[in-house]
Amino acid sequence: MRPTQAVIHLDNLRHNITTLMEHTASRSANRRRPLFCVAVKADGYGHGVCEVAEIALELGAEYLGVAAVSEATKLRSQGVGGPILLYSLTDPAEFATIAELDLAPFVADSEYIAKLDRAAADCRRVVGVHLKVDTGMGRVGCRPEEARDLASQILACGHLRLDGVCTHFPVADTPNSSFTRRQAERLAEVAAELRAAGINPGIVHAANSGAVIEYPETWFDMVRPGISVYGYYPSGDQERPLELKPVMEFRSQIVFTKRVPKGTGISYGLSYHTEKDTVIATVPAGYGDGFNRLLSNRGEVLIRGTRYPIVGRVCMDQFMVDIGPEPEVQTGDTVTLFGPDQDGPDAEEIANLTGTIPYEVTCSPTARVPRVYR
DSSP, X not given: OOSOEEEEOHHHHHHHHHHHHHHHHHTSTTSOOOEEEEEOHHHHHTTOHHHHHHHHHHTTOOEEEESSHHHHHHHHHTTOOSOEEEOSOOOGGGHXXXXXXXXXXXXXXXXXXXXHXXXXXXXXXXXXXXXXXXXXXXXXXXXXXXXXXXXXXXXXXXXXXXXXXXXXXXXXXXXXXXXXXXXXXXXXXXXXXXXXXXXXOOEEEEEOHHHHHHOGGGOTTEEOOOGGGGTOOSOTTSOOOSOOOOOEEEEEEOXXXXXXXXXXXXXXXXXXXXXXXXXXXXXXXXXXXXXOGGGTTTOEEEETTEEEXXXXXXXXXXXXXXXXXXXXXXTTOEEEEEOSOTTSOOHHHHHHHHTSOHHHHHHOSOTTXXXXXX
């Protein structure tokens, strides 16, 4: 197996899901947690969609969340039953597959609803849908004042069933967000308006990771945690009351070392020159594996409990590390690019160095990087 691997620590995954479930139970009025829809989209945030789904269901999650029909197809092909929410809108050409796989898609406009109903009728299936309401995200969703008419349309369809009403939060990862609270109030008002019209809204849900952690008033009937499941907070602004453990360890090993004199240029563009006589180690991982080129001359890696600097530009398949003039490491030693070890970088540190977020970092390891489950 290739030395560059993404090791998935399943015990940490179990810990995070259990922690989130216990947190929501402890702060609920009746001491019972809301339903859980664990987001497994984007190949489980890079961790493996089927493997994450299996653990989530084992721990009692009631729903799984995907963004693409292909992701749900993979789950069903591996025998994963139960409800799967389809978060994103899709091409009508995939409506038949939605019906056949018994997926629960989000819907948000009249034409989409009508086409989905016709496709479900052709398949002789009834599809349970969740009406998405835009309360402030500005992405997908009907306006709150349109919700009752669209819910009525769904009820009038012969092959659709209204199973839920939902929204999404753009700033729930900021502390004391009045905007988030107002969104939750608006969703509650929509649900109340539907009930007043004799329409059962089904499962009402909104809370992403930020809201699960900080805003219990937004939990409603179900929560949809994402990045917190994988061990990270959604932003550095949010308080951190829960112990979350990074699940992914991106690692490789030293495959070559070379002693070089002071002033030696390293890697493409010779953007780095050694400041003294030293030893340079080569690691067989690069941006072709999802290790960001912006870490050139900036990032650090962990080897035998000590951090070492990345020197020169990260290449497509390799990068170099300065291990010092009298190195205590050698060829074959494991190199941690990021992971749960507190002595080394994690995905949040990588994100801060490269101007992105931990979500993108864990999603970055490419298909040629083997996933190893422990």
